[in-house]
Amino acid sequence: MGETHKTDVAIIGAGPVGLFAVFECGMLKMQCHVIDALEGAGGQCVALYPEKPIFDIPGHPSIDAAELIAKLEQQAAPFNPTYHLGHRVEKLTASGEGWRVETNQGAVIEARAVVIAAGCGAFGPNxxxxxxxxxxxxxxxxxxxxxxxxxxxxxxxxxxxxxxxxxxxxxxxxxxxxxxxxxxxxxxxxxxxxxxxxxxxxxxxxxxxxxxxxxxxxxxxxxxxxxxxxxxxxxxxxxxxxxxxxxxxGLAMDLGPIAHWGLNVERNHIVVDPKTCATSAPGIFAVGDIANYPGKLKLILCGFSEAAMTAHAIYPLVHPGEALHFEYSTTKGVPG
The missing domain is CATH 3.50.50.60 (FAD/NAD(P)-binding domain)
Incomplete structure (x- = not known):
């Protein structure tokens, strides 16, 4: 068994939405560990089309997928996330007031909340x-x-x-x-x-x-x-x-172990509350392509919004009894 890590939030998936969730959690003083089965950050963006331009990221008329991921990593960096890349999450079990995440490489992460940002789950080519x-x-x-x-x-x-x-x-x-x-x-x-x-x-x-x-x-x-x-x-x-x-x-999509975590799954997607992105299990949230609710749009920018809503929903779990005084980043800034 590898080392056991304790953190505020465990984020499963290092794609664009998972990386932005690190930033949003960090702005609310919550520390994150990020787990991804791929050897590098970026998820499907980098695995499938690293040099293809993306045209619907606000403020970027055109940006290559790999460049977008690099900027998201830079944006998350001030909050010192810990990455577990090349790790596939095998077990997710309740532990005290939080959750215990175990990977196939022996890493154990104990977190108060879990954010599943796993795209469409495990995927591979046909x-x-x-x-x-x-x-x-x-x-x-x-x-x-x-x-x-x-x-x-x-x-x-x-x-x-x-x-x-x-x-x-x-x-x-x-x-x-x-x-x-x-x-x-x-x-x-x-x-x-x-x-x-x-x-x-x-x-x-x-x-x-x-x-x-x-x-x-x-x-x-x-x-x-x-x-x-x-x-x-x-x-x-x-x-x-x-x-x-x-x-x-095409790709063969497979939720893998996620399908056995007791969440409300429909057609290989996790059903969430559209206001908080909470799943059917308290303390577990899902954002990005893997999350589903009425009116869902599978756009990166929608995933970014879901990451922000999720971070605010998690805050009282990590900081119980503390009032959240919302501040804009232009006022609050980020760590130097």
Whole structure:
């Protein structure tokens, strides 16, 4: 068993809403520990689209996901949060007047309140059913793009017909030596403007549309891809010389252990009180994409608002009997 930590608030999830919850709790003199299964902060923002611009953050006409996370970490830094990254929460049990959080790495955090900001819970890519796929994962097969420069001069096969496939087809067209887009039917499911951009690239000869085909096999050795085999529904096989395969078939969402914590869960979301984001368990709150209530909008800015409401709801649990004299940050400032 690892070291036991005592804190005011345990925040499960280090995505943008979880990071902002650190700031909001800190402004109310509450210390936080933050736990996330990923190796770095940022959640799905950094895992799925670190270099993609986000356009609906107030005050930022456009900001890359990775830059947004860096700024949120900087904003939280004055309150000295403790991060437990690469830790998956396995157990959440009542303990005295609070909760005991245990991770798969042996860390134990005892907190007066818990904030679940876990996005859609544990998530991972839907992997294509290809032989020896695991031998190429991380070297020639990737399920997300962290840096476009990693694909400069490469022959890249992109498989899928949704927004991720379209976005990275467009985003890598000027980076890769060649882009080949494999989809099982001519019609794509992504945003119409993205489809139009992709089709324009194809007409200009800058990318190849390989339709209607689906992935059939991988050719290579020792993790180094030489070609991707694709096949029609009739079984005709075609070989695409390639260095990289990017399969974009969506994410498999799974609440994981959260589903067994006795909370009111509907359709893989935690039902909360819209006024406080309190769950059905006293002292446990949920914010961001994982939280649900009538009229819920899955927007980062709504998650930020939920983080603020939650911090105020937690305050009397951490500081019982103390009146909260609300002050704006322009008056109160932050620790130097």
């Amino acid at each position: 992997r294509p059913p290809l032989n020896d796929l695991d031998q190429y994962e991380g070297t020639s097969v990737f399920y997300l793009v962290k840096r476009r420069e990693d694909f400069r001069g490469k022959r890249v096969v992109i498989a899928g017909g949704g927004d991720s496939a379209l976005d990275w087809t467009i985003g890598l067209a000027d980076i890769a030596e060649r882009i080949m887009v494999v989809h099982r039917r001519p019609k794509f499911r992504g945003a119409p403007e993205s489809v139009a951009k992709m089709e324009a690239l194809a007409k200009e000869g800058r990318i190849d549309l390989v339709v209607p085909y689906q992935l059939h096999g991988l050719v290579g050795a020792q993790g180094k891809l030489e070609a991707v085999e694709v096949a029609t529904l009739d079984g005709a096989v075609k070989r695409l010389e390639a260095d990289i395969l990017l399969p974009f078939f």
